Amino acid sequence: MKITYKGDYSLKVILELACHYPDKLIHIEDIANRQDIPRKFLEQILLNLKRGGFLVSRKGARGGYALARPPREITLGEVVRYIEGSVYPISCIDCEAPSPCNELSTCIFAPVWRSVGDAISSIIDSVDFEKLKEDYLLKKNGYIPDYQI
Secondary structure, eight states: OOOOHHHHHHHHHHHHHHTTTTTOOBOHHHHHHHHTOOHHHHHHHHHHHHHTTSEEEEOSTTOEEEESSOGGGOBHHHHHHHHHOOOSSSGGGOTTOSSOOTTTTTOSSHHHHHHHHHHHHHHHHTOBHHHHHHHHHHHHTTOOOOOOO
């Protein structure tokens, strides 16, 4: 699995909006500046995330973008799959692949790749944007957890 710039920027947009949920709409310029995303690229990303049901928008001077759902209801996995597609490292083991592999039942590598994809899914599906927001705000404010006993 590889996260593209489009995927990385999309995750940053969701995180930025999670930090302001549900208080206010955020202008595109503010998102671009805070997350260091080129505006033209950001316009495409926002449109795509809106089409995917992640964002809502309002036009005008008091307009902007906001999350369509609470951050705790949006997982990292959901966004990654929407933007990047499958998280499996090889398409032949993906249940949603357009053409399944004819050798899947005898392929010695298939169980390994399936385990890798399942492990990735398990991790990214367990992380929601509420948790990411909390961690981000702590890190932004200079908090470093101390796990000494």
